[in-house]
Amino acid sequence: MNNNLLAKVLPQEGGLQGTSAGAYNAVIALLGLFTLIGVAFGVHAMLVGHEHAYGISREVPWGLMLAAYVFFVVTSTGLCLVSSIGHVFGVESFKPIAKRSVFLAIATIIAGFLVIAFEIENPWRMAIYNVISPNPTSNIWWMGTLYGAYLFFMLIEFALLQMGEHKKAGYLGLAGVIAGVAAHSNLGAVFGLLNGREFWHGPYMPIYFITSAMMSGCAAVIFFHWTAYKINAWKMSDTLKDSLSSVAKLGALLYVVIMFFTTWKIISGISGHPPGKYEAIMSFLTGPYAANFWIGEIAMGLVIPFLIILAVKARNIPLMALGSASSIIGIFFMRYDLVVIGQLVPGFHEFNIVDMPHLLPYSPTLHEYMVTFGGFAFCAALFMVGERMFRGHLSEDH
Amino acid sequence: MIIKDLEKLQNEGVDSIPSAERRTFLKAGLAITGVFLGGTVLSLTSAKKAHSALGGLPEPQKFPYSPHYSMVIRQNRCVDCERCKEACVKTNHVPSYGYRTTILEIQRPAGPGKLERDFMPVLCNHCNRPPCVRVCPTRATYKDKKTGIVMMEYKKCIGCKTCMAACPYNARYFKEENRAVDKCNFCYDTRLTKGKKDTACVEACPADVRVFGDISDSGSRVYRLVHQQDKIVWVLRPETGALPNVFYMND
Numbered sequence: 001m002n003n004n005l006l007a008k009v010l011p012q013e014g015g016l017q018g019t020s021a022g023a024y025n026a027v028i029a030l031l032g033l034f035t036l037i038g039v040a041f042g043v044h045a046m047l048v049g050h051e052h053a054y055g056i057s058r059e060v061p062w063g064l065m066l067a068a069y070v071f072f073v074v075t076s077t078g079l080c081l082v083s084s085i086g087h088v089f090g091v092e093s094f095k096p097i098a099k100r101s102v103f104l105a106i107a108t109i110i111a112g113f114l115v116i117a118f119e120i121e122n123p124w125r126m127a128i129y130n131v132i133s134p135n136p137t138s139n140i141w142w143m144g145t146l147y148g149a150y151l152f153f154m155l156i157e158f159a160l161l162q163m164g165e166h167k168k169a170g171y172l173g174l175a176g177v178i179a180g181v182a183a184h185s186n187l188g189a190v191f192g193l194l195n196g197r198e199f200w201h202g203p204y205m206p207i208y209f210i211t212s213a214m215m216s217g218c219a220a221v222i223f224f225h226w227t228a229y230k231i232n233a234w235k236m237s238d239t240l241k242d243s244l245s246s247v248a249k250l251g252a253l254l255y256v257v258i259m260f261f262t263t264w265k266i267i268s269g270i271s272g273h274p275p276g277k278y279e280a281i282m283s284f285l286t287g288p289y290a291a292n293f294w295i296g297e298i299a300m301g302l303v304i305p306f307l308i309i310l311a312v313k314a315r316n317i318p319l320m321a322l323g324s325a326s327s328i329i330g331i332f333f334m335r336y337d338l339v340v341i342g343q344l345v346p347g348f349h350e351f352n353i354v355d356m357p358h359l360l361p362y363s364p365t366l367h368e369y370m371v372t373f374g375g376f377a378f379c380a381a382l383f384m385v386g387e388r389m390f391r392g393h394l395s396e397d398h
Numbered sequence: 399m400i401i402k403d404l405e406k407l408q409n410e411g412v413d414s415i416p417s418a419e420r421r422t423f424l425k426a427g428l429a430i431t432g433v434f435l436g437g438t439v440l441s442l443t444s445a446k447k448a449h450s451a452l453g454g455l456p457e458p459q460k461f462p463y464s465p466h467y468s469m470v471i472r473q474n475r476c477v478d479c480e481r482c483k484e485a486c487v488k489t490n491h492v493p494s495y496g497y498r499t500t501i502l503e504i505q506r507p508a509g510p511g512k513l514e515r516d517f518m519p520v521l522c523n524h525c526n527r528p529p530c531v532r533v534c535p536t537r538a539t540y541k542d543k544k545t546g547i548v549m550m551e552y553k554k555c556i557g558c559k560t561c562m563a564a565c566p567y568n569a570r571y572f573k574e575e576n577r578a579v580d581k582c583n584f585c586y587d588t589r590l591t592k593g594k595k596d597t598a599c600v601e602a603c604p605a606d607v608r609v610f611g612d613i614s615d616s617g618s619r620v621y622r623l624v625h626q627q628d629k630i631v632w633v634l635r636p637e638t639g640a641l642p643n644v645f646y647m648n649d
Contacts, residue, residue: 049574050557050572050574051495051572051574052574056559058496058562058568058570058571058572059568061559061562061563061572062559062563120556120557120558121555121556121557121559121572121577121578122555122556122557122577122578123556125536125553125554125555125556125557126535126536126556126558129535129536129537129538129554129556130535130536130556133536133537133538133554134535134536134537135532135534135535135536135537137532137533138532138533138534138535138560139533140533140534140535140558140560141535141536144535190533190560193533194529194533194563194564195529195566195637195638195639195640196529196564196565196566196635196638196640197563197564343563346568347565347566347567347568347635348502348520348568348634348635351502351504351518352504352505352506353502353503353504353505353518354502354503354504354505354515355503356502
């Protein structure tokens, strides 16, 4: 029975034959090694204490690794949402991307969980007390619980897609979308509902998180589809090309929406100098985070990928994959800036405290870089193994 | 009487006004100004008290705990000797990289070219609506049902540090020795449950800056300090809606 199920989920023939080049295996092995190194750094930090291993402090308790976690789950939610347009909500042009996107949604959230496991000091306690001592007013509790449910739904959905049970997979996909949106907006609320943190406080965070998840999803779909075909030397079908073109058009719209959101976030943050918010906004407009913001977030994250899609009229897949890669890097800066800058303005900044910095310092340590890098390596390894195991994630209808 | 007609009358001068007339005029003047002057004396909500009410103070009779522990800090008495910090570290085994209470130094201009320094002791505010308690996923930090003290149950802390991000007062740190977030608990486990009536920092303070007690008891010192006429009492960061139980005033 088990073997039968496995045989149904894992395609034995058909689809696309992965490359048999030794380089492919070598890259997977290398990525596996980086994952292990990241895990080793994480375990070391766990043993010696985060206080000593990471650059975080009592004032800035969240750093690079929380940003990486946010990055991964945003991407996962986005992949889930973009793929659902086709196989849950029935839009034909989005159907060919479903399988790979659902697989990647799973891969990215697992990578996110890997990083957060080393960002949280006692993850094993979470497994116990999230269940026996839940706090329903806590957004972290909801996020953890809902992302657990989300991963569960996505795994079953993926298995059903593999088995060709498209109707059932659609229902599970819908459950995944609902859990994903609820979980992801709760992640936004983790920040947005903190009354004492002016940069985050308000309804903007949950709304922005969902919208930028869709944007990240579009970039990830295009980048990973192109990469999968490139590294395996497969040839894209016209249906898939059309599908990616539709994704790019949706992506272009979402880049504009996020530009619009960002513009008003800035204007509302500097108009009238709202205390606490103004200082944070200025830190990335002209302050120490200006390079992150203007080069990373604005140029790489939004403007370059948007202009490429416009310039090639959403048709040239390799160029759009390049734009998507730029966008994915830029989006990482967005997550990092969002997490870190929100904590930089000291709570007592209006009291003229002697020796209190205008903006609190934070810079990641080697441990944080290595665990984060390990998360990326793990995600990439899962992606490459997935291409092999699921033979190019082809849908049988094209 | 018509004003225009009055204007036409000749000024009689003050010499010819009868003394009875003068007395009537003075009485009227006193009565009118008295209403305004005496207002602040007689009124139950003087201008100053109304001002202090901006600071997120508790509404009268709204002390939901018994004893409802709170602390009053008489800021201008603090000389930054840091004995409170030492006593806290010793009593509660606070590691060198953390603190439960500290003293912040405030600088403010006191005239051209002059600066005045003030010392502001800070600690957990044991808020009535604590942001840290709301965000904790596992209820590792909670509001004690009896005393209102914001406490930690170390074994439940997953170390997500959301409470640290949520606290408007920077009152929390991660204590590696406990693998949990640590914070002031008004010396609940180290003193209050052992029969002592105040906290280590209060006992150690030579200037009587910190006053600790049950604010729900109208006979307590903290109650009387917070409910004085013509004294401004404030709390830190009232805009966050946390309703703190640490009150500040100048002696």
